[in-house]
Amino acid sequence: MVSSMSDYLFLIPLFPLIGFLINGLLLGRLPRPVVSAVACSSVALSFIVSVLLVLDLAKLPADGRIIEQTLFTWIASGEFHVNISYLLDPLSAVMILVVTGVGFLIHVYSTGYMHHDPCFGRYFAYLNLFTFAMLTLVLADNYLLMFVGWEGVGLCSYLLIGFWFHKDSASEAGKKAFIVNRIGDFGFLIGMFIIFWQVKTLNYYEVIDAAPGAFEAGGFLITAATLLMFVGATGKSAQIPLYVWLPDAMEGPTPVSALIHAATMVTAGVYMIARSNVLYMMAPDTLMVIAIVGGATAIFAASIGLAQNDIKRVLAYSTVSQLGYMFLACGVAAFTAGVFHLMTHAFFKALLFLGAGSVIHAMSDEQDMRNMGGLKRYLPVTFWTMLLATLAIAGIPGFSGFFSKDEILWKAFSSDHGHPILWVIGVAAAAMTAFYMFRLIYLTFHGKERMDDETRKHIHESPKSMTVPLMILAVLSVIGGFIGMPHVFGVTNHFEHWLEPVISGPHHEAAAHALAASGADTGLELGLMGGSVLIILISIFLARMMYKTKPELATSLANKFGGIKRTLLNKYYVDELYDATIVRPLVFGSKLLWQIFDVVIIDGLINTFAGVYSEVSQAVRAGQTGRVRSYASVFVIGVVALVAYLLIG
Amino acid sequence: MSIDTVIFFCSAVVAVFGAVMMISQRNPVASVLYFILSLLAQAVLYVQLSALFLAAILVIVYSGAIMVLFLFVIMLLNLRGKEDLGKGSTPLSTATKYILSILFVVELAFVIRSAVFKNPGTVGIVEMKDEAFGSVETVSELLFTKYLYPFELTSVLLLAAIVGAVVIARRAHHHESKLDSKEGEA
Amino acid sequence: MLDIPAFLIVAMILFGIGVVGVLTSRNVIVMFMSVEMMLNAANLALIAFSRALNVSDGHAFVFIVLAIAAAEAAVGLAMVITIYRNRETINIDRYNLLKW
Numbered sequence: 001m002v003s004s005m006s007d008y009l010f011l012i013p014l015f016p017l018i019g020f021l022i023n024g025l026l027l028g029r030l031p032r033p034v035v036s037a038v039a040c041s042s043v044a045l046s047f048i049v050s051v052l053l054v055l056d057l058a059k060l061p062a063d064g065r066i067i068e069q070t071l072f073t074w075i076a077s078g079e080f081h082v083n084i085s086y087l088l089d090p091l092s093a094v095m096i097l098v099v100t101g102v103g104f105l106i107h108v109y110s111t112g113y114m115h116h117d118p119c120f121g122r123y124f125a126y127l128n129l130f131t132f133a134m135l136t137l138v139l140a141d142n143y144l145l146m147f148v149g150w151e152g153v154g155l156c157s158y159l160l161i162g163f164w165f166h167k168d169s170a171s172e173a174g175k176k177a178f179i180v181n182r183i184g185d186f187g188f189l190i191g192m193f194i195i196f197w198q199v200k201t202l203n204y205y206e207v208i209d210a211a212p213g214a215f216e217a218g219g220f221l222i223t224a225a226t227l228l229m230f231v232g233a234t235g236k237s238a239q240i241p242l243y244v245w246l247p248d249a250m251e252g253p254t255p256v257s258a259l260i261h262a263a264t265m266v267t268a269g270v271y272m273i274a275r276s277n278v279l280y281m282m283a284p285d286t287l288m289v290i291a292i293v294g295g296a297t298a299i300f301a302a303s304i305g306l307a308q309n310d311i312k313r314v315l316a317y318s319t320v321s322q323l324g325y326m327f328l329a330c331g332v333a334a335f336t337a338g339v340f341h342l343m344t345h346a347f348f349k350a351l352l353f354l355g356a357g358s359v360i361h362a363m364s365d366e367q368d369m370r371n372m373g374g375l376k377r378y379l380p381v382t383f384w385t386m387l388l389a390t391l392a393i394a395g396i397p398g399f400s401g402f403f404s405k406d407e408i409l410w411k412a413f414s415s416d417h418g419h420p421i422l423w424v425i426g427v428a429a430a431a432m433t434a435f436y437m438f439r440l441i442y443l444t445f446h447g448k449e450r451m452d453d454e455t456r457k458h459i460h461e462s463p464k465s466m467t468v469p470l471m472i473l474a475v476l477s478v479i480g481g482f483i484g485m486p487h488v489f490g491v492t493n494h495f496e497h498w499l500e501p502v503i504s505g506p507h508h509e510a511a512a513h514a515l516a517a518s519g520a521d522t523g524l525e526l527g528l529m530g531g532s533v534l535i536i537l538i539s540i541f542l543a544r545m546m547y548k549t550k551p552e553l554a555t556s557l558a559n560k561f562g563g564i565k566r567t568l569l570n571k572y573y574v575d576e577l578y579d580a581t582i583v584r585p586l587v588f589g590s591k592l593l594w595q596i597f598d599v600v601i602i603d604g605l606i607n608t609f610a611g612v613y614s615e616v617s618q619a620v621r622a623g624q625t626g627r628v629r630s631y632a633s634v635f636v637i638g639v640v641a642l643v644a645y646l647l648i649g
Numbered sequence: 650m651s652i653d654t655v656i657f658f659c660s661a662v663v664a665v666f667g668a669v670m671m672i673s674q675r676n677p678v679a680s681v682l683y684f685i686l687s688l689l690a691q692a693v694l695y696v697q698l699s700a701l702f703l704a705a706i707l708v709i710v711y712s713g714a715i716m717v718l719f720l721f722v723i724m725l726l727n728l729r730g731k732e733d734l735g736k737g738s739t740p741l742s743t744a745t746k747y748i749l750s751i752l753f754v755v756e757l758a759f760v761i762r763s764a765v766f767k768n769p770g771t772v773g774i775v776e777m778k779d780e781a782f783g784s785v786e787t788v789s790e791l792l793f794t795k796y797l798y799p800f801e802l803t804s805v806l807l808l809a810a811i812v813g814a815v816v817i818a819r820r821a822h823h824h825e826s827k828l829d830s831k832e833g834e835a
Numbered sequence: 836m837l838d839i840p841a842f843l844i845v846a847m848i849l850f851g852i853g854v855v856g857v858l859t860s861r862n863v864i865v866m867f868m869s870v871e872m873m874l875n876a877a878n879l880a881l882i883a884f885s886r887a888l889n890v891s892d893g894h895a896f897v898f899i900v901l902a903i904a905a906a907e908a909a910v911g912l913a914m915v916i917t918i919y920r921n922r923e924t925i926n927i928d929r930y931n932l933l934k935w
Contacts, residue, residue, distance in 0.1 A: 703897055
């Protein structure tokens with residue numbers, strides 16, 4: 001049964017690839033219903049096969065939960081051996097279900113959202129290509145194939161961000177995303193090289209088996225390798241310092257932002273670190289760096305989100321901030337918590353983006369929240385689903401976000417690699433998250449209607465193709481957390497149990513379990529939990545006061561702290577800083593190289609050679625007098641010389 | 650001083666004289682005539698060297714046919730010796746050319762000297778052992794046995810030369826004149 | 836006094852005069868004749884050596900050289916006629932179309 005099931009593993013990435021080929025090659029010749037049917041059904045088929053295979057996986061005993069399929073040998077060069085082969089284990093199972101499931105909902109939503117767009121076919125071709133690349137990334141069984149998927153999703157991100165490429169801002173954003181990603185990828189590659197150099201293989205399980213022997217724990221090489229791979233993760237998953245592309249990526253269509261920049265692509269970095277948890281556990285210095293970067297990003301991005309006026313920008317910075325949480329979790333060796341938050345975040349962030357898309361669609365492409373307001377009565381389904389997602393992201397108990405975020409905060413406080421300061425930073429970021437998310441809700445759906453009459457006439461609730469995915473995602477946002485409830489509530493954490501074979505944390509979890517069972521830390525955990533919830537509720541109340549009941553408070557605060565507000569609104573001028581310190585010197589250096597090195601030195605050298613030849617040939621040319629007598633003279637000179645040579649020699 | 654020596658000196662002087670006059674005449678007909686004079690003197694020298702057959706060939710073929718050909722061409726081109734041959738070369742180049750020629754001759758002297766010193770048997774004319782030396786029979790026997798290939802190929806060469814000369818010297822618009830005459834008739 | 840080197844010296848002088856004629860004459864006909872002069876000088880030398888070595892091979896050689904001189908004179912003069920038709924001059928310095 002196992003062997004025959006593994007034969008179907010390759011179908012999961014294959015269906016979206018076929019969808020891409022059909023929609024891409026027959027671009028413009030297929031009618032719209034066919035295009036959407038091909039695209040959505042390919043992802044749906046992937047989802048169905050994923051579900052069936054995961055169920056099969058669950059039937060296997062816990063420590064042997066691996067289904068593998070090798071398609072063919074890709075590279076066989078001396079010691080370097082890489083196959084195109086897929087691996088289904090508990091971690092990749094979580095990922096493929098999220099990718100195909102949420103991906104399918106977003107595909108269906110897109111059929112409604114992109115209805116008026118002329119480039120319908122191209123959009124769905126790219127979307128399928130992205131799904132194929134993402135599935136390759138999570139199903140690969142070695143780092144090199146994962147990197148292929150990694151680059152593939154980067155490419156599709158570029159293509160989809162710059163989808164409306166005739167808009168300058170969109171094509172610039174696409175370029176920025178690709179280039180910044182590339183910088184991170186460079187680090188990823190060097191990290192991979194170091195691993196291969198020491199372990200002579202790139203296959204995950206082989207690396208995990210050989211790593212303790214090949215590297216010395218805490219040594220320079222393993223720290224360097226893991227740190228460099230984390231640099232790649234900061235690029236792909238938008239952490240400090242390579243997050244700058246993600247807010248600009250909002251130039252793309254909103255479902256793209258939902259799929260790529262909320263639910264799937266940006267989680268690739270977290271997946272990679274979770275996959276390599278054995279390596280990271282051997283490098284505690286790297287873990288500390290990851291935790292600090294994650295925490296700093298979480299609070300930094302949240303602070304920027306407080307002052308943004310574009311609804312999608314708020315969500316973009318929210319994504320960066322939540323990704324910071326996931327990295328914070330990995331940094332304190334709570335990999336399971338990070339993956340759990342990845343899953344719940346996929347649900348509610350996708351929902352938030354799709355809901356924002358619904359709002360933008362209704363408001364005739366208006367994205368500035370200052371021109372919205374009072375949409376609650378026009379868009380009821382959108383409002384209620386977005387409210388549920390907001391409650392989840394704020395971390396209100398009972399919703400999915402509460403369980404995952406709380407797990408991270410507790411581990412930040414209590415883990416061997418954690419520190420109370422990290423808990424404080426996490427709670428502060430959580431408070432800011434709650435604040436700006438509710439600010440978004442109040443500005444958009446409550447209060448005075450600030451849009452003009454022309455727009456108001458066209459406001460309409462979105463069609464079923466858009467509202468049904470919203471509702472499904474809302475349900476998941478509410479109930480999705482229950483599979484990962486912490487022990488302190490007296491129940492088994494099913495999610496953690498499921499991921500145990502892959503995440504080497506079981507020892508830590510076992511220890512914590514023992515401690516929790518002893519009751520000593522239970523009180524502390526519950527206390528911290530309660531404290532964070534209280535702080536969140538206070539910030540929600542503040543938001544309500546500032547934006548719903550007493551709006552004049554918001555304006556007076558804005559005037560008093562005008563400088564701070566401007567800094568936040570301009571995202572701490574980070575883009576300008578990068579431009580001045582990195583981009584401009586590079587451009588200047590290139591110009592210098594061009595004008596001096598290329599034109600003067602290299603071209604000058606070649607031209608000098610040519611000039612010399614020209615001069616010499618001009619001189620030699622004078623010998624061609626065309627007069628017979630001078631030719632005869634030369635003839636005689638030659639003969640004289642020859643005879644002289646023969647006489648003397 | 651034997652009679653042979655006297656004849657040799659006279660012939661040699663005449664030959665050189667003729668050559669020198671040949672290159673310094675303006676009138677090309679005069680040049681040809683001096684050349685013929687030089688050739689005749691060389692024929693005498695050939696006889697002194699017992700090359701009887703070749704002496705005859707020299708006179709008949711060379712001065713009788715080739716030089717006459719030169720004369721025909723000169724007549725055809727209607728050269729009178731009064732043509733404007735442009736300004737002369739600079740004295741420097743003329744001097745250089747004379748020096749070159751003298752240099753060449755000096756070298757040849759050295760060659761002869763080394764040849765003479767290596768082959769002492771050439772000094773003095775050896776007694777003719779063979780009465781038929783240099784006669785038609787001897788030369789033609791060589792030509793038809795040992796040097797047959799060069800002989801036959803030379804005949805092919807002469808054929809090529811004839812054809813070549815005819816083709817080169819033909820007037821270009823030969824067949825147009827035929828057409829013109831035809832049109833004239835119609 | 837009459838020995839082979841004397842004849843060789845004569846041949847040598849005639850050859851030198853021929854070279855001078857080729858280099859200095861501007862009349863193409865005279866230049867041609869100077870070339871013939873050089874050939875003749877070579878013939879004389881050949882005959883002298885043939886007599887010195889007492890073999891007739893030199894005579895055969897001279898025979899062939901005479902034939903070749905005749906062929907070359909014919910073709911060369913044909914060319915001179917053609918060029919004269921185009922250039923109306925026998926000044927060899929005017930035949931300079933091969934100038935760069």
